[in-house]
Amino acid sequence: MTDPAAPALAHLPPPTRLRRNLVFGTIGAAVVLGWVGDALWGSLIDRSPLTLLLLNAKPRYQLLTVNELSPWVFYPVALVRLLITKPLVWLVGAWYGPRTVGWIESRSERSGRSIRWVQKHFPRYGWIIMLITTSNPICLLAGSVGYPLIWLMVWALIGTTVRLMAVDFVGGALSDQIDWFVSWVVDHRVLVVALSITVVLVGVWWQRRQGTSPLDELASLEEGVEETAEESATETADPEVEG
Structure with missing residues (x-):
């Protein structure tokens, strides 16, 4: 599907x-x-x-x-x-595109393999993945590939509500x-x-x-995507001239 x-x-x-x-x-x-x-x-x-x-x-x-x-x-x-915070994390992915995926891959070999697998199957199974989890890497990926925010929030709302209902059931029991x-x-x-x-x-x-606290990860993401953006802008503004 x-x-x-x-x-x-x-x-x-x-x-x-x-x-x-x-x-x-x-x-x-x-x-x-x-x-x-x-x-x-x-x-x-x-x-x-x-x-x-x-x-x-x-x-x-x-x-x-x-x-x-x-x-x-x-x-x-x-x-x-x-x-x-999910729309905000999606927004970061939408602003910086593939650079955010590159940042995730750079954090560790395991996270790199995982995000590449998710990225490969996202066009077909993205909605199932987001029903299961809308963790920060998934929200970043969704934004980076241009996935509509409204649908991200729909799947996140459904998946989160189901999990809360499970907690409600267990809490009653x-x-x-x-x-x-x-x-x-x-x-x-x-x-x-x-x-x-x-x-x-x-x-x-x-x-x-x-250097592994959530705030360190956030600072690393901000620095990583900004540095890559500045490098890209410099290369565009000053292309190499061939003789």
């Missing part, structure tokens, strides 16, 4: 510095909010589950909050938090166990929060030291 929204193979013009900084800055802010949620989840789990979900909508926090929030709150908030765990966290809140903050700080420090 051919993807009903086949890539248009059209790219957006390069962004202004302000637009680029706003997009990368917003993505970076979402990463930092996720860290805050990881650090403070033990303090928020019973006091403000909605705030926790807004900060970080990882599956484990979905499971811990699904029984505390009405479906009319849980689903919209989780969907917004999970989908909010394990409600007693979840309630017990939340009660245990509340009884040991100071210890849990202290450990969580320590784990987040040490993890971020270690990732920054290795």
Whole structure:
């Protein structure tokens, strides 16, 4: 079956510095909010589950909050938090085209093989891939090949909703166990929060030291595509003259 929204193979013009900084800055802010949620989840789990979900909508926090929030709150908030950066990542791919794929390939041999496989099968099976996952590399790839943003968001919305429904089902089946765990966290809140903050700080420090934190990846992407764009512009403006 051919993807009903086949890539248009059209790219957006390069962004202004302000637009680029706003997009990368917003993505970076979402990463930092996720860290805050990881650090403070033990303090928020019973006091403000909605705030926790807004900060970080990882599956484990979905499971811990699904029984505390009405479906009319849980689903919209989780969907917004999970989908909010996807158009921005797609936009980066649409701005810089194949250069973003080249950046993904340069990160590691394994990621290079994976993205090449996805790129090869994207025109035919892209919609299935995006139903399964709309991770940042997939959103970058979709933007780089000119895949329509509206269809990316349709598949992301459907796939994410199905996964949230699965969490809702599991949360209902394990409600007693979840309630017990939340009660245990509340009884040991100071210890849990202290450990969580320590784990987040040490993890971020270690990732920054290795250059593998999400913010490092974001900075690397920005620098990589900008450097390639500048080189391309220089080559176009000053072509080699043959004698």
